[in-house]
Amino acid sequence: MSLFSDKKEKTGLRLPDAKHLVLSSSPHLSSSADEGRIMLYVIVSLLPAVAAGIWFFGAPALRVILYSLVFCIGAEALWCFLAGKPVWRTIGDCSAAVTGLLLALNLPPGVPFYVPLIGAVLAIWLGKQIYGGLGNNPFNPVLVGRVGLLIALPALMTTWSPARGMESAEYPQHAVFGMAEPSATVTHATPEAKECDLVTCATPLGVASTSVAAPGKYRFEKVDNSAMWKEYFIGRQGGCIGETCAPALLLGGILLVLFNLINWRVPLYFAGTVGVLTAIIHYFAPQMTPTPVFHLLTGGLLLGAIFMATDMVTSPISGTGCVIFAIGCGIITTVIRIWGNYPEGVSFSILFMNALVPLIDRWFVKRPFGYTRRRKEV
Numbered sequence: 001m002s003l004f005s006d007k008k009e010k011t012g013l014r015l016p017d018a019k020h021l022v023l024s025s026s027p028h029l030s031s032s033a034d035e036g037r038i039m040l041y042v043i044v045s046l047l048p049a050v051a052a053g054i055w056f057f058g059a060p061a062l063r064v065i066l067y068s069l070v071f072c073i074g075a076e077a078l079w080c081f082l083a084g085k086p087v088w089r090t091i092g093d094c095s096a097a098v099t100g101l102l103l104a105l106n107l108p109p110g111v112p113f114y115v116p117l118i119g120a121v122l123a124i125w126l127g128k129q130i131y132g133g134l135g136n137n138p139f140n141p142v143l144v145g146r147v148g149l150l151i152a153l154p155a156l157m158t159t160w161s162p163a164r165g166m167e168s169a170e171y172p173q174h175a176v177f178g179m180a181e182p183s184a185t186v187t188h189a190t191p192e193a194k195e196c197d198l199v200t201c202a203t204p205l206g207v208a209s210t211s212v213a214a215p216g217k218y219r220f221e222k223v224d225n226s227a228m229w230k231e232y233f234i235g236r237q238g239g240c241i242g243e244t245c246a247p248a249l250l251l252g253g254i255l256l257v258l259f260n261l262i263n264w265r266v267p268l269y270f271a272g273t274v275g276v277l278t279a280i281i282h283y284f285a286p287q288m289t290p291t292p293v294f295h296l297l298t299g300g301l302l303l304g305a306i307f308m309a310t311d312m313v314t315s316p317i318s319g320t321g322c323v324i325f326a327i328g329c330g331i332i333t334t335v336i337r338i339w340g341n342y343p344e345g346v347s348f349s350i351l352f353m354n355a356l357v358p359l360i361d362r363w364f365v366k367r368p369f370g371y372t373r374r375r376k377e378v
Helices: 006-010 035-057 059-083 085-092 095-105 114-125 141-152 204-210 226-234 247-260 265-284 292-297 302-307 319-339 348-363
Strands: none
Touching: 035 059, 035 095, 035 247, 035 302, 059 085, 059 095, 059 302, 095 114, 095 141, 095 302, 114 141, 141 302, 141 348, 226 247, 226 292, 247 302, 265 292, 265 302, 265 319, 292 302, 302 319, 319 348
16 A cells, blocks of 8 residues: 555645654654663663662661562552552553662661651652653652651661771771771660660761861861772762762763763762862861862762752753753752751752752753744834
8 A cells, every 4th residue: 555645646746645644742753762671771770889789788778679669669559550540551661660779779778668668658659650650750759758758757867877898997987987896785675685786877978067176187087088088989988778889870870871861961060069169168168068079979979960860850951951950959969068957968959959940941941943033023
């Protein structure tokens, strides 16, 4: 059967038959990639951070990751069932699995099972499905869950475990981060229980926020020095499961760029803004904030800049918009870290800038192809 209509051929016009025309909205570019394939690429990019988290925090971190995965997939399935949506088709795009992995990487290791359960409900229901599902959410679902947990369960969300190697003789951090000595025991209510159930520690940002300036000494010398920088870079520091190991996060970021899933401007300008601002403030007031190297290697800056702020649904679509978005995230993060009551500001900064994305897209949207400015009538 010919694609073209015989009537059109008789008139000399080679127009396609109306039966073969497809009416659709823009964009009209086609690609072999779909939601499932994109999410699988994201999961592959997250695997280095997942592996590093399990290595540094052990079985407790693995349990939290598994809990978060199961609860996020279950929360999505339950919502789809109650809302009358196709359950298997929605779960099959793997977006709930990505949310589960990212939520786990944003949680402290060893939290009880109900923490990822509550976080999964907040992330999937409140952060995603209530707006219509994947692609319609204005805020990053993972950060909605994390911030909700910070507000509801602040004690559990700020209880940190030391990473593997922090108790070693080569890197003793007991006096700096408040860890118990390896040989220490904790006496419980029963005299038979003498062993330590859990060793906790402070994070570098937590120690820096509570440091007191000694006369004639650098206020942050215990946590901000070249020896500590090396350990922070490797991943020997307290923190969330997926935020401590810089090489794993950077490798994941490189994979995301190679897969063409993120705009490289967002992590670069986000981290760069924090580095530049903290460098300027540290230069003029060294007792106010640590060095920029400390800020770049501690906390959730790399995790947030690479995997959170780059979410294609909640970040701007234009290059200039991404730069403005990332700079705003960096400014808010720096302000919260230095002058806020909370030592970390990455999650709050990204959520705040998510709310401004529609305005940023409106201000910096590219001119449509073929558009010409209409001349003013005289």
